[in-house]
Amino acid sequence: MTDMPDTTLTSHPSHDSPLEVDTDDAVDYYTPGAPIGDTKAPDGPINERWQTRKFEARLVNPANRRKLSVIIVGTGLAGASAAATLGEAGYVVKSFCYQDSPRRAHSIAAQGGINAAKNYKEDGDSVHRLFYDTVKGGDYRSRESNVYRLAEVSTSIIDQCVAQGVPFAREYGGLLDNRSFGGVQVSRTFYARGQTGQQLLIGAYQALERQVAAGTVETFTRHEMLEVIVVDDGDTSRARGIIARDMVTGEIETHLADVVVLASGGYGNVFYLSTNAMGCNVTAAWRAHRKGAYMANPCYTQIHPTCIPVSGAHQSKLTLMSESLRNDGRMWVPRTKADCEKDPRSIAEEDRDYFLERIYPSFGNLVPRDIASRAAKNMCDEGRGVGPEVDGVRRGVYLDFADAIARLGKDGVEEKYDNLLDMYERITGENPYEVPMRIYPAVHYVMGGLWVDYDLQSSIPGLFVTGEANFSDHGANRLGASALMQGLADGYFVLPHTIRDYLADGPFEKVDEDHPAVLEARSAVEKRIEHFLTVNGTRSVDSYHRELGHIMWEYCGMERTEDGLKKAIDLIRTLRDDFNRNLKVLGTADSLNQSLEKAGRVADFIELGELMCIDALNRRESCGGHFRAESQTEDGEALRHDDQYAYVAAWEFAGGEAGTMGKPVLHKEHLVYTAIEMKQRSYK
Amino acid sequence: MNLTLKIWRQPDAATTGSMHTYEVDDVSEDMSFLEMLDVLNEQLNAKGEEPIAFDSDCREGICGMCGLMINGEAHGPVTTTTCQLHMRSFTDGETITIEPWRSDAFPVVKDLVVDRGAFDRIIQQGGFISVNTGSAPEAHAVPVPRDDAMRAFNVATCIGCGACVAACPNGSASLFIGAKITHLGELPQGQPERDSRVVNMVAQHDHEGFGGCTNIGECAAACPKEIPLDVISQLNKDLRTAIRHGH
Structure with a gap:
């Protein structure tokens, strides 16, 4: 029952040996490119790299900071924390969000908690163990230098948030409480009931608004970034601004x-149904991708095991039930199909299959998300799912609190999970204190994102990417309570150091609003908007989005196959052609127009969907959230092939203007581990 | 079920709006209220009529973006957000009126969408603890009594939706401010700025055109997060204390 029982060692690729792929299913869909690598992480022992990098990053003196301007798109944990911190440092910051207030960003919906290697429980935690758990949880597909740094700064995040007044849960002595989370065997998760994301985001939002009052940050709400401006200043092309649309007046603005x-x-909304907010989209990242920023591992999607099942065709989003519920709730299905229609309370204990506890006795209900999700899917595929039939299959398993209520009392469960259980009852009309909850996996998070180096800089100089938008820390699967950690690590403690090294070369040559690169970006935005409003077809944006989501979930969801992915690519291309010819968007460009906003986002999702399928097709191995049916062990567990696929797939856009993707160029970043040994994961 | 909807439509802030009547059929009781409006919008789009603009984002009751007056009640008949209100709370054949938040301090942007920027500007005037990144002491340096932390948390759950203002006959945002004052005032970290915080936030509140509190209590009744009315007592107490301290 230790955390290190892994026995199946796979070959450990050395620095020099190139990764040779046996079978490349995607060979007809892409162009091979030159290898890529991070050049910013210093050499040397892993625990000294961040200190070294911080020391070597050049300084900008306070008087010069006032002459340097920073645009930050997004006000979630990663964006708001960065805006606040850079504002405090004295830079001139502009902060953009599509919502009506920075406080609404979707980090607010994170429920369970935030990890930090404080070891307050004295249960064997350490920076190295958090690093180890995160790399292992990510199935050895993350960059070790980045992950180590994440673990290292995690403790400072808790200090910062407590000082801001984040009301974390506390014990009777007044000290901070912790809980455990999936994929680990220590208690390192700090939480504020089931609303940790909300409390952390409010902390960052308040820090941001404090800087607005101080005059260092200017906020642009209800603004959507539609293009990045890349300017060639003679020797380097640099990101120098954005084109944004004021969503109220429709004005196209240059910043x-x-x-x-x-x-x-x-x-995640590429799947239409996900736990993301309605407005979450890929447009900012995709527009940057089209301008030269590489998109890394786009197929790595996290399907969260504990969400409320789909109830009908009208469904607009799915709701997560925090993973923390798996601390006390037990997942089960009936042993026999015959019991699946029965009232669960009438099913005897011996007729229940607590499948996670049975298959994974060491970790039980606390296995990582990808494993729990696939197990739940397998139970339903076997015909032992519960709840209403959708297309002939019952897509649900029970998450039962009866034991926890017996152990902790109803009050005890209420105190820990009250708002979650209430939410469940409100949505389903069933009382989870009396009837076991029904849950099913749903798209929740994406590990893929824009490629960044150790400094969080993309392949476009001057374009940095933080939080979920980058690919860097979670490999092929993210552990619970690590997204909040990464967002705040990037924004409070990483980016402010690395960006100053870049800004030390500034201020860069002044760019005028009539610079050709600016005019080109503006004109592209205006043309696109005009196109959406003048197609005058018959189908609504939502109908396309729903169809795309269906294709992605069916063929690029929890299980992927060569045939399915190729079929998906054909379907997506057909969908794109129809979207270009038959879309119907009413209203005008010069007012609030929610259909128009959605049209731009769905157009970008369609292109992204194709790239995700190509990426999934190329990776003929199973790792983390990416499960290729062709690559599994005899008992159906994911099987990695480190000798062939220990790389980050960084894709360069190669498409034409007409909305075609062309053949994207694949740049491989070879993953080399010096501080940890690559093993096949085992949670048994 | 089949429903008749009377919905406020207004092209933009400068144009006068009016109520319009729509029929929507085949509504399932498992739909959320906003999903019902999605269905209506799909029908309007198909007919060539511009869809109704309304705000929503997370649709799980936590971002605070959604908010409608439904049959005259902020967020409708159940104590929750509009996105978490489900159609099982209504009956077949019912007529439902849907309006934007009612408050001068929240001007209408379009149809059911309002501008709540005033809330951000109130927070800018002191709804924070001044601590720059990196300057925080070790988290366990200052223990916080568990009950204080719990109370701080309970009122920190405010989602800034504005239902309290919309429900208040005076259009007061006292519950919103009271929640923030109480959240930060319960914690040791919030003490140094306690006096200036309340004074400045209340001044901004009045400047934005929100009304005064006359202890009606509609705000707490409408609050989807059940922020208790006693945060307004706390607000008044803190304000008196600050004034006594010479602010």
């Missing part, structure tokens, strides 16, 4: 700066 930061979140 110029010395550096641009994308903290625009993840693209």
Whole structure:
């Protein structure tokens, strides 16, 4: 029952040996490119790299900071924390969000908690163990230097948030409480009931608004970034600003700066139904991708095991039930199909299959998300799912609190999970204190994102990417309570150090609003908007989005196959052609127009969907959230192939203007581990 | 079920709005209220009529973006957000009126969308603890009594939706401010700025055109997060204390 029982060692690729792929299913869909690598992480022992980098990063003196401007897109944990911190440092910051207030960004919906290697429980935690758990949880597909740094700064995040007044849960002595989370065997998760994301975001939001009052940050709410401005200043092409649309007046605005930061979140809504907010989108990242920023590992999607099942065709989003519920709730299905229609309370204990406890006795209900999700899917595929039939299959399993209520009392459960259980009852009309909850996996998070180096800089100089929008820390699967950690690590403690090294070369040559690069970006935005409004077809944006989501979930969801992915690519291309010819968007460009906003986002999702399928097709191995049916062990567990696929797939856009993707160029970053040994994961 | 909807439509802030009547059929009781409006919008789009603009984002009751007056009640008949209100709370054949938040301090942007920027500007005037990144002491340096932390948390759950203002006959945002004052005032970290915080936030509140509190209590009744009315007592107490301290 230790955390180190892994026995199946796979070959450990050395620095020099190139990764040779046996079978490349995607060979007809892409162009091979030159290898890529991070050049910013210093050499040397892993625990000294961040200190070294911080020391070597050049300084900008306070008087010069006032002459340097930063654009930050997105006000979630990664964006708001960066805007506040850079404002405090004295830079001139412009902060953009599509919502009506920075406080609404979707980090607010994170429930369970935030990890930090404080070891307050004295249960064997340490920076190295958090690092180890995160790399292992990510199935050895993350960059070790970045992950180590994440673990290292995690403790400072808790200090900072407590000082801001974040009301974390406390014990009777007044000290902070912790709980455990999936994929680990220590208690390192700090929480504020089931609303940790809300409390952390309010902390960052308040720090941001404090800087607005101080005059260092200017906020642009109800603004959507639609293009990045890349200017060639003679020797380097640099990101120098954005084109944004004021969503109320429709005005197309040019905003110029010395550096641009994308903290625009993840693209889970490519699946239409996900736990993301309605407005979450890939547009900022995708527009940057089209301008030269590489998109890394786009197929790595996290399907969260504990969400409320789909109830009908009208469904607009799915609701997560925090993973923390798996601390006390037990997942089960009936042993026999015959019991699946029965009232669960009438099913005897011996007729229940607590499948996670049975298959994974060491971790039980606390296995990582990808494993729990696939197990739940397998139970339903076997015909042992519960709840209403959708297309002939019952897509649900029970998450039962009866034991916890017996152990802790109803009050005890209420205190820990009250708002979650209430929410469940409100949505389903069933009382989870009396009837076991029904849950099913749903798209929740994407590990893929724009490629960044150790400094969080993308392949476009001057374009930095933080939080879920980048690919860097979670490999092929993210552990619970690590997204909040990464967002705040990037924004409070990483980016402010690395960006100053870049800004030390600034201020860069002034760019005028009539610079050809600016005019080109503006004109592209205006043409696109005009196109959406003049197609005058018959189908609504939502109908396309729903169809795309269906294709992605069916063929690029929890299980992927060569045939399915190729079929998906054909379907997506057909969908794109129809979208270009038959879309119907009413209203005008010069007012609030929610259909128009959605049209731009769905157009970008369609292109992204194709790239995700190509990426999934190329990776003929199973790792973390990416499960290729062709690559599994005899008992159906994911099987990695480190000798062939220990790389980050960084894709360069190669498409034409007409909305075609062309053949994207694949740049491989070879993953080399010096501080940890690559093993096949085992949670048994 | 089949429903008749009377909905406020207003092209922009400068144009006068009016109520319009729509029929929507085949509504399932498992739909959320906003999903019902999605269905209506799809129908309007198909007919060539511009869809109704309304705000929503997370649709799980936490971002605070959604908010409608439904049959005259902020967020409708159940104590929750509009996005978490489900159609099982209504009956077949019912007529439902849907309006934007009612408050001068929240001007209408379009249809059911309002501008709540005033809330951000109130927070800018002191709704924070001044601590720059990196300057925080070790988290366990200052223990916080568990009950204080719990009370701080309970009122920190405010989502800034504005239902309290919309429900108040005076259009007061006292519950919103009271929640923030109480959240930060319960914690040791919030003490140094306690006096200036309340004075400045209340001044901004009045400047934005929100009304005064006359202890009606509609705000707490409408609050989807059940922020208790006693935060307004706390607000008044803190304000008196600050004035006594010479602010």
